[in-house]
Amino acid sequence: MLINPSRKAPHPTVTASRPHALFSFGTLRDERVQTALFGRAVPTAAASLRGYTTRPLPITVPSVIATSGLDVHLTLERAYGAVVEGAVLRLTEQDLAAADAYEVDDYTRRRVLLSSGESAWAYLDARPLRPAARIVIVGDSIAYGRCDPRGGWAARLAASHIAANEADHRVFNLAIPGSTLAEVSEQTPALLGPRLPDTLLVAAGINDSAVSLSPAPPAHDDGPAHLADSLDALAATALAHNARLVVLGPVWLDEERTRDYGGLRFTEARALELRESVRTWCRRNHVDYVDMWEPLHGRSDLLVDGLHPAGEGHEALYRHVTAVCR
Known part of the structure; x- marks a missing residue:
């Protein structure tokens, strides 16, 4: 199971210094991964995404496995009525670029609408019809x-x-x-x-x-x-x-x-x-x-x-x- 930090920062407001909201349902929630990628833990708050479920995705890129400690990550799949629990990370432009570099080619960054009504980035299947229903x-x-x-x-x-x-x-x-x-x-x-x-x-x-x-x-x-x-x-x-x-x-x-x-x-x-x-x-x-x-x-x-x-x-x-x- 992927690590979900028990200690969360209060839900912050997106500011000019952290203009990006990124929904994570996997390894990016891990403070050890955040520290390796961003140099520190980033402001994080619990969030959920309706209309999706998850499935395992084998990882073969050594650097990604070394950072996360896992050779199987999760990817999203559409499922009407389902909900994926995760977290919103508040990131700077530089942080977002680091997250992009961390994700393997099976993922691509796209906009989603969280259960709260907030728009956020999320890493979805790179082939758009593969998870579609x-x-x-x-x-x-x-x-x-x-x-x-x-x-x-x-x-x-x-x-x-x-x-x-x-x-x-x-x-x-x-x-x-x-x-x-x-x-x-x-x-x-x-x-x-x-x-x-x-x-x-x-x-x-x-x-x-x-x-x-x-x-x-x-x-x-x-x-x-x-x-x-x-x-x-x-x-x-x-x-x-x-x-x-x-x-x-x-x-x-x-x-x-x-x-x-x-x-x-x-x-x-x-x-x-x-x-x-x-x-x-x-x-x-x-x-x-x-x-x-x-x-x-x-x-x-x-x-x-x-x-x-x-x-x-x-x-x-x-x-x-x-x-x-x-």
Whole structure:
């Protein structure tokens, strides 16, 4: 069993000198580990995290084993109705960097919502779909599965995810063809409550990269320069439900084959700009990003109209998502 210090500091207020709250359910609660990492014990208070349980994770990195004294740590797994008891550590920027260096590659730092309502960092499974149970997918026509009678990569993901645990696993595909990220961010909050999601998969944005063919200036521009607001809103929505946000980037398109869609033209240059904008936002905000560009890159034969994947294209996207995320 991992050591849980019996002597706790009073619950402190986060200050400029300790701006980070980190939820620990394992070895970081041990004062010996804290001293080894931070040079001292840090302010700590009891806390809990709903909707999760733990499972053992074998550790093979010698330096981590030497610091913790254990070759098996814990990792979090989603479980509706469960609670993990732990502690909140109050850390400086330097402390947080040391904690990041201590955690093995099986973990990644993401935002969670504690039972108290406080937002905190926690180290979660580096593969976001491996601990998931209830997944909601929001997005555009590609996430919807247009041009594939089998329902696209999302339907394939749903089938395999539910087959792994029919009793507890659910996938809800709420994608709407033609949606921009702004529209997805506006529509999503009302959709999540009844579905009790633990993972929110956002697969939208290609419509934001379209260039208007109208000579009149658009009333508003949802292009790559304006994506951050929509992604910020989706991150806040996911956190409010304690759901992990996973953002899928745009797929490759063959602009020589794409036609005009309702006065819009899709170009590879704009799609690449979108890809980089989304990837940069995810990196800065510690949000999972899945690059969907490469599986179809240069494979025009896998696209029906230069934009929408055919069945084989969706199969390639499904294999890529599962290889990266599960």
